[in-house]
Amino acid sequence: MxxxxxxxxxxxxxxxxxxxxxxxxxxxxxxxxxxxxxxxxxxxxxxxxxxxxxxxxxxxxxxxxxxxxxxxxxxxxxxxxxxxxxxxxxxxxxxxxxxxxxxxxxxxxxxxxxxxxxxxxxxxxxxxxxxxxxxxxxxxxxxxxxxxxxxxxxxxxxxxxPPLAEQKRIVEKLDEVLAQVDTIKARLDSIPNLLKRFRQSVLASAVSGKLTEEWRGEVESVDSPYSVDWKWPKVPLSWEVKQYPELVDSRLGKMLDKAKNQGVSTKYLGNINVRWFEFDLKSVQEILVSETEQQELQLVKGDVLICEGGEPGRCAVWRSNSGEQIIFQKALHRARVMDEMIPEWLAFNLKNDADGLTLNQLFTGTTIKHLTGKALKRYPIRVPPLEEQKEIVRLVEQYFVFADTIEAQVKKAQAKVDNLTQSILAKAFRGELVSQDPNDExxxxxxxxxxxxxxxxxxxxxxxxxxxxxxxxxxxxxx
Missing domain, CATH: 3.90.220.20 (DNA methylase specificity domains)
Structure with missing residues (x-):
């Protein structure tokens, strides 16, 4: 001791x-x-x-x-x-x-x-x-x-x-110093919400065409028949507006019924594996699947998986090109985009409309919400030319990397601030935070x-x- x-x-x-x-x-x-x-x-x-x-x-x-x-x-x-x-x-x-x-x-x-x-x-x-x-x-x-x-x-x-008089000095100093720590912590804690709003703003600018105004040049914009219901600003004339089925080959996945399923044990992705713009593959399950189902439900690079329930509309682009056999369950829509659209563009639109709550108008159910295949057929999408889509994706990813970098730095700073409080308390009760007075009782x-x-x-x-x-x-x- x-x-x-x-x-x-x-x-x-x-x-x-x-x-x-x-x-x-x-x-x-x-x-x-x-x-x-x-x-x-x-x-x-x-x-x-x-x-x-x-x-x-x-x-x-x-x-x-x-x-x-x-x-x-x-x-x-x-x-x-x-x-x-x-x-x-x-x-x-x-x-x-x-x-x-x-x-x-x-x-x-x-x-x-x-x-x-x-x-x-x-x-x-x-x-x-x-x-x-x-x-x-x-x-x-x-x-x-x-x-x-x-x-x-x-x-x-x-x-x-400590001596009674020193106890009082320690409290006064700790109140002062830890109040400053709390202020720093509160400011750091507010940054993730600011970054969330920043990402939402980037996506809103992306899918409306504002992000590529200078890149596109002077092109007139007009109102769309969907502008009121979907809260769209004017759409650039060089863009088209199409319905989901015109742009996407879409289907639901495999029904999970162990009593009826037969075939080869195969990995599958469920609702819980799909996050916004990424997959959580730490707990991938397996189920028996027939050879025909394997062929029909096999994921390929560029497929977009969209949650039908849970958080309807949440989606991510499958980027693996390993050839590993992996399918998806019925709680997910697999959206395989056609030539007029790149998969990231579909994901950006879904995220933007989920953030703006306009996607809610497609949901069914009162307590548990669902985004059915029938509802998706009514989903309108603004479609820029392919080259502009690629440019928008490049810019969005650039901004998101910037936000991710700041977020990582904030997490490190938060960890340091959390440790700082204990470091200050340890210093205080080692007798190092305030001076000792030999006259103290x-x-x-x-x-x-x-x-x-x-x-x-x-x-x-x-x-x-x-x-x-x-x-x-x-x-x-x-x-």
Missing amino acids: SELPKGWVACTPSDLANDPKNEIVDGPFGSNLKASEYTDEGTPIVRIQNVKRMAFLDKNIKYVTDEKAEFLKRHSFKSGDLLITKLGEPLGLTCIAPEHLNEGIIVADIVRFRPNPEVNRKCLAYLLNSEKAIKQINEHTKGSTRSRINLSVVRNLDISL SADKLLERIAKAREEAEALAKAAKKEQAAKKRAAKATK
């Missing part, structure tokens, strides 16, 4: 409570607090979804009657208490109960920690959220399906307590006062117990 800074002391949460058995407690067993007993008003219930690191989420707060709360008062909390999760992923999230709740009841998956009033509670919350505490918690997890820890783990965590003096308060509390409890026993004996003697 590394040497502690001068004035610091090694201790446990139990050392910081006047009465650990009553001030570091978990919630009631499920038999004592059932979800069916939740009400719309009364005493608030805090659950694990309300507790984050240094943040209380005031959403979906449940309640129990005041009578039930009185019955469970041992498991109550007050504003300012520390709330710690002992179930879930990740474990050991710690926050401070907010002032506006005043008091309430914790569920079985939460520990309520009420330290001695002299301890700086925010400093203690930061300390319990630091990597040192988290590592100890992770070393004592139990459970095969959901990780959990026992109450004793929280009570006996090995923590390093040592933390062991604080522990001595807490220990004395604990002894006094125990003495009072014993005296009260004796007095109660004496009253019972006196009452019994008078009968």
Whole structure:
């Protein structure tokens, strides 16, 4: 164990409570607090979804009657208490109960920690959220399906307590520095949404002809009969507008029926394998297929697979030219484009219309949506000359590569920022974030006062117990 800074002391949460058995407690067993007993008003219930690191989420707060709360008062909390999760992923999230709740009841998956009033509670919350505490918690997890820890783990965590005056300085510095980290994180978190809108804007410009205005030169644009329903701007006169069946040879795939299928075991792609513009081939399944079906349903380079359900319209271009035998299931349309259109152009149009929600007008079903072959026959597509299609695809892919590069850099930056918070907390509780003051009262003096308060509390409890026993004996003697 590394040497502690001068004035610091090694201790446990139990050392910081006047009465650990009553001030570091978990919630009631499920038999004592059932979800069916939740009400719309009364005493608030805090659950694990309300507790984050240094943040209380005031959403979906449940309640129990005041009578039930009185019955469970041992498991109550007050504003300012520390709330710690002992179930879930990740474990050991710690926050401070907010002032506006005043008091309430914790569920079985939460520990309520009420330290001695002299301890700086925010400093203690930061300390319990630091990597040192988290590592100890992770070393004592139990459970095969959901990780959990026992109450004793929280009570006996090995923590390093700074002097009281230094606790305050640490909190002030952490509040300042971590606020800056949160600002950076919020800005980084906003970038993926900006990139999403950027990609949508690129596609909208691509399928409307704006992306190649200069390349095409001065060509008049006119309204199309589909402009209102499909929210199209004017269409360049050099472009055509055709229906899906005029441009695509389309069919659904293989019905998955193990009881009826016969033939050779063959790989097939399902709805879950098709992402926007790419395939997820990590979990490709196999099914028995006849020789005729193999020939009819074999994928070739340039085929576009379109989801019939799930997220109707989601599609990707099959780019493999390996010759490997692979087919597709009935939940997918295989669109094999004709000479007037390249496959990427079809994919761009479907994505643009899905983003703009205009593709929805082709969907059937109220709860579960489908894009049937019959509906696809009514799908109109603006068709530029082939050379312009190729130029548009080149430009879109160029812009998308640019967006992908930024996205990758943002993910790296987000990972660094996430690690930065723990690095700052580690530095704080090594005694390196703020300066030590030799005039600070040592933390062991604080522990001595807490220990004395604990002894006094125990003495009072014993005296009260004796007095109660004496009253019972006196009452019994008078009968």
